[in-house]
Amino acid sequence: MFDRALKPFIQSCHLQPLTDPVDQCVAYHLRRVTESLPELQVEVIADYELHPNRRPKILAQTAAHVAGAAYYYRRQDVEADPWGSQHIAGVCIHPRFGGWFAIRGVVLLPGVEVPDLLRRKPPDCVPSRADRINLLESFNFHWQDWTYRDAVAPQERYSEEQKAYFSTPPAERLALLGLVQPSKEPSTPPEIPLTKLEKPRGRSWLSPSASPPASPGP
Structure with missing residues (x-):
């Protein structure tokens, strides 16, 4: 996603107003999905969309689990869990990508019925109690x-x-991407050494209605 979608999107697009590049890139590619299915009613919900009360419109990790895409590990999946009254958030793990992925949105097809479609269970790739404890503690605390x-x-x-x-x-x-001047306020640098990201060549940001990037999407 980062190399094949986000960076080409930044280089070829003029986004106004400046907000979140990842969200804007996701919105662009999800919109392309709807445009590729003109004969269907399509509803797209991005992971960042909120109701007026600030609650998310979708629970992306739950959606991934229900769709069979990735297993959503929660404390309920740990027998006799050791955390007492502590709040423990769950996390999705994929059998091929581990935790190196994100769920950016869902595509709904209202009115489409597939009676013989079998429900697909998410692959349980962290089956042992000890590994699940380690996973949830690593996610919540580290x-x-x-x-x-x-x-x-x-x-x-x-x-x-x-x-x-x-x-x-x-x-x-945005400053890291070279799209705005960096703040003069001191801040803690990233822990990961940064290879300078390629800046847009003489371009600013592109509105959603402008020309699309040429490279393939995520």
């Missing part, structure tokens, strides 16, 4: 060190650029 993402051996991890981007505080990411 998420910044990325180790929870290696709960299973992944086929692919984020690049160093991508890790640096997501390690940077959101308010400083």
